[in-house]
Every structure is written in C-alpha cells, then in structure tokens.
Amino acid sequence: MKSADTLTIRPFTAEDDATLISWITSPEMLVQWAGTTFSFPLTSLQLEEYRKEPDSIIWSAEKEGRLIGHLALRKIDHTHNSARIGKVIVGVPEERGRGYAGQMVSHALSTAFEDLQLHRVSLGVFDFNAAAIHAYRKLGFHYEGTYRDFRKVGDTYWNLIEMSMLEDEWRERNA
Numbered sequence: 001m002k003s004a005d006t007l008t009i010r011p012f013t014a015e016d017d018a019t020l021i022s023w024i025t026s027p028e029m030l031v032q033w034a035g036t037t038f039s040f041p042l043t044s045l046q047l048e049e050y051r052k053e054p055d056s057i058i059w060s061a062e063k064e065g066r067l068i069g070h071l072a073l074r075k076i077d078h079t080h081n082s083a084r085i086g087k088v089i090v091g092v093p094e095e096r097g098r099g100y101a102g103q104m105v106s107h108a109l110s111t112a113f114e115d116l117q118l119h120r121v122s123l124g125v126f127d128f129n130a131a132a133i134h135a136y137r138k139l140g141f142h143y144e145g146t147y148r149d150f151r152k153v154g155d156t157y158w159n160l161i162e163m164s165m166l167e168d169e170w171r172e173r174n175a
Contacts, residue, residue, distance in 0.1 A: 005063060007100055009107045012051065012058040012070065017044040019067045020060075023091030031153050032126060033089050057111060061090075061104050068092045069100055073108045073121075081119035083112050088123075088132070102135050109139070113170045122164040126151075133161065140173045141165050 012020075020042070024030050027040040038046045051058060055076040061069030071088040085108050090096050112118045125132045127146065137143075141163040149157035 005098075007069070007103050008062040009059050009104060010062065012060045012072075014044065014048065014051075016060045016067055016070070017047045020047065020070055020091065023089060028153055031151060031158075032129070034087050035124075035151070037087075057108075058087075059104070059107070061100065063095065063100070066092075068095045069104050071104045071108055073112055076112075076116065076118070078116075081117070083116070083118055083121050085109075085121060085123040097131070101132065102139055105136070105139055109165065109170055113167050119167050120164055121170075122162065124160045124162055127159040127161050133163075136163050139165075140169055142169070 024042045030040045056072055056074040058072040060067055069090045072086050074084050074086050076083040090100050112121045144162040144164055147160040150160035151158045
C-alpha cells in the first residue's frame with residue numbers, strides 16, 4: 001500500500017453529482033455503497049433529496065482538485081450521542097488501496113467525537129468487502145456481530161457486519 005497524500009474533505013454539492021453517479025455502475029455496486037437508500041440508476045434528483053437529509057453531514061473528498069471519494073455521517077442523534085458512518089467510497093479505481101478511505105473515515109470520526117461530542121459511531125459493511133473491514137479495524141472499529149442474509153441482491157443474500165467505536169476508544173487511539 002502506498003502512503004496516502006492528504007485529501008481535501010469538503011461538503012458534498014450538486015456539482016459532484018455527475019462524478020458520483022459515474023462511479024455507481026451496477027445495481028450491486030449501488031447496494032454495496034448505499035444499501036437501499038437509492039434505486040438504480042442513481043440520479044441527481046435522488047442525490048438532491050439525499051443532501052436534504054436531516055441529521056446528516058455529507059462530504060466529498062478531493063485529491064489535487066479531483067473528486068475521488070464520498071462519505072456521510074448520518075443518523076446523528078444528540079439524545080443518545082450516536083451517529084452512523086455510511087456511503088463510503090473511493091470511486092477512482094487507481095486511488096484505491098492508498099489509505100484515502102481511512103483518511104475520510106478519520107475525518108468523520110473527528111467530527112463525531114471532537115466537534116459533535118458524540119459517544120458512539122457505528123457502521124455496517126458487507127462481509128465480502130475485506131479491504132473495508134481491514135481499514136475499519138485498523139482505525140479502531142470493533143466487531144459487534146453479523147446480520148446473516150441481511151440484504152437480497154439479485155438471487156444472492158449478503159451478510160452485513162456491524163462495527164462501532166466509542167469515544168474513549170477514539171481518544172485513546174488519538175492521544
């Protein structure tokens with residue numbers, strides 16, 4: 001793995017729609033990236049509604065002015081001090097495996113634990129996505145369990161792994 005250059009992480013805007021849409025090339029890829037939030041093919045209208053989602057912060061990631069990634073901190077709940085990371089993608093194939101997803105998720109964790117003062121951040125990842133699972137564990141996420149046959153995609157059922165991090169784990173890793 002090559003070391004990652006620093007990314008610029010900024011709010012997700014309508015100007016990013018065409019690029020993000022170009023990354024989602026199949027119904028299976030859409031489910032892997034976004035679960036059941038959207039329908040295939042992904043459209044700007046769907047993304048416009050997504051940007052209006054309450055209790056969410058949605059970002060784009062750029063490298064040298066080029067859009068290469070996307071992620072969201074969703075379901076921000078100030079009553080229970082929790083949130084969920086989702087829709088993480090490094091959409092440019094030649095940029096994968098360089099640590100950018102880790103930088104993006106670290107940004108979301110910093111926002112959650114430092115800026116929003118949350119206690120818990122969770123995420124779900126399909127069990128066949130070994131690279132993402134490895135990246136999340138490297139960042140300090142803990143395995144919580146597996147939802148078996150969680151999502152039917154075509155004629156196949158996919159298992160979903162649930163992971164989380166607590167604020168004291170974040171602080172200990174970043175001390």
